[in-house]
Amino acid sequence: MKKLPIGIQSFEAMRSEPHYYVDKTCFVKTLMDSGKYYFLSRPRRFGKSLFVDTLRQAFLGKKEFFQGLYLENNWDWNTAYPVIHVSFGSGVMGSLEELELTQMEILGRNCRLYGIEHLDSPTIKGKFFELIERLHEKHGQKVVVLIDEYDKPILDNIANKSLAIEIREKLKNLYSVLKDADVHLKFVFITGVSKFSKVSLFSGLNNLQDITMNPACATLCGYTQKELETVFADQLEGLDKERIRQWYNGYAWLGEKVYNPFDILLYFSERQFRSFWFETGTPSFLITLLMEKHYSIPSIEQLYLGEELIDSFDVDRIRVETLLFQTGYLTIERMDEKMVGRRTYQLAYPNMEVKSSLNRWILNELVEDVVAKSANETRLIRAIQTKSFNDLRDIFHRFFASIPHDWYRKNELSGYEGYYASIFYCYFAACGFEIRTEDATNHGRMDLSLFYDDICCIFEFKVLENAGEGSAMAQLKDKKYHEKYQGSRKEIYLVAVEFSKKDRNIENFDVEKVS
Structure with a gap:
């Protein structure tokens, strides 16, 4: 059995095991040719970091990593650019002090990479600008800035509103450098889970192109059905492809539906249906919001929302529906454009994994005896199968009594x-x-x-x-x-x-x- 690239976020490491690489490098060329400042929002564990590193290696001119891929013959390999890589993906920043230390570590790491011993500015914002300016001067090429998990420090503290707002302001101060440094920049790509409004985090960066809902970029992250059946053909032998589709496919951003790569790779490795993606995160804050707002859980099945509800949100005005969509628990089922410029979206669960797991988590939040609740699930399935409605009544009666x-x-x-x-x-x-x-x-x-x-x-x-x-x-x-x-x-x-x-x-x- 060939080795599966589970959890790999480095493009270099991925290419060392090329048997199962899904070629997304055509998007690198398209983005480069079409603009300068980009923003992409996708749920966690969706391959965002791997794509960011793919961009990094392309702009660094590492042609050896792209053999056999689209970009090998569709890129200017004679020109390399200095690349600043900013990632907040590691660890949890629970205070402003930890955020500041992390920012300093990131800037220091980039300095060491390019042999810059010291930055003179006393502020983090000033150091960031100085780093961009000096790299431009040193290499004679404009600088590429790649920001991964830009929103994680905020989301880590989303339950603490005051701290989340303070962290947002600190990050806003950092990201404001991009506007001032425009003359030194070649390309900027920002990615994360959520989509905060431009006003709250990217004030002044008016030319930031949001490709989150661009149908042409819908499959930038994730595997399409064709990619799954082509690249992983040997892994699919003897498996029920329709059941795999029902369990793991279904994520959509106004384009073709895709699979979560993390789910697929772990499923092929373990050969059993499990909630691999769901189990990597705990939606406690989301469940709290649902309960506080007396939210009718069945209504999640058929949500119709205007563009303003799935477009963006901020710490001090979080909508449950927006959070469900941006974190991957809901996806776009269809879009209606009844009037020019006015869209309505129907949201739905992407697949069986999310639907089953999210509702099981909600139940777990209501009861103290989770083991008994799980046993009840088995009895409930048997009651429906055998049409034993008295048993069905008793199961639910016991459940309500256990709250x-x-x-x-x-x-x-x-x-x-x-x-x-x-x-x-x-x-x-x-x-x-x-x-x-x-x-x-x-x-x-x-x-x-x-x-x-x-x-x-x-x-x-x-x-x-x-x-x-x-x-x-x-x-x-x-x-x-x-x-x-x-x-x-x-x-x-x-x-x-x-x-x-x-x-x-x-x-x-x-x-x-x-x-």
Whole structure:
């Protein structure tokens, strides 16, 4: 078995094991020919650092690394440029002092690389400008600046708003040098996970071209289906390609959908479906936001947002939807342009890994006994498979009973139907069932519908103190939601679930099979 390049962020190291290199070097040529200042946002573990290093080696004139690749015969190898590489990817900066030390270390590293013994300016901003200016003078070529993980110091402290704002201002001061140093610069590429507004971090850099949502750059990071089947053909032998696609493909930025490279390489290495990408990060801050805002988790399934909501955000006005998109938990399903200059985006989970894992994480945040919750998932799958609705009721009753009462004191979610629907949704999604939320019919919208094999379950949720006993089943029958699926050759079940706000649990659980 050939060695897989898992976790490699260096282009040089990648080319030492070239068997599985996916050639993205055509983008280097395109960017160079089309502009000077670029910004790209992509989720973590998506190959951003590897592409940054690819740029670095190209501008340094390292032709030997590009043999057999597109750039080998499509680049001026007679000219090399000094390259300043800035990366905040290592470690966590938990204070302004740590950020300042890191910035000094980065500048020092670049100085040593080019034999510059000392920078005279007393400030970090001044030292950065001085480094750019002196490299230009020393080498007789304009300077290339590559900034990787530009936003990580902010995101590391996103839960501490005041500190995050202070760090943002320090970084803004550093990045402002790029505008002043324009005459010395050949090419600038900035990348990170989030997309902060230009005003907050890149004030004055008006010619910064954001290629995050450019369809022509949609596959710059990630593997396309064709790349997967071509480069990894030997790895795919005997595997279920459709299931791999369902689990790991689906990320899109107005262009062709792509796989996360980290997922694919680890899947080929271990030969089992696991949430490889999801497990490398903990979305605790995101889950906290969802809970604080009483967010209806099922509504994540079908979000329609204007361009302003996925365009950018800032520390002091974080939108849950924007954060979900930029961190990779949601992706663009489709885009509508109903009016000139006015776009609407439909967001959705990119794949089964993210959908299942995110909802499982949400459930873990609600309960103390995670082991019992996992056992419940197994029983829930069996209950659906065997159409054992009494077991299904007992599983959810035990789950609601296991949520500590202290948790409810922090919020008022026990009075919201959406909260209870969210729990059902999270459990079903975590188990991998096909589910639809706010499923539209000509009589209204179903709260939730579940499909498995030959059955279809249509759920309606009510809080007794808000609606009254029997209202859930009455609505299911009055609205005739089941008619939408009567020609599907599935057994249809109406499931009416009514909750007590006082007891914070299921009061009534009625099931009727549609004849």
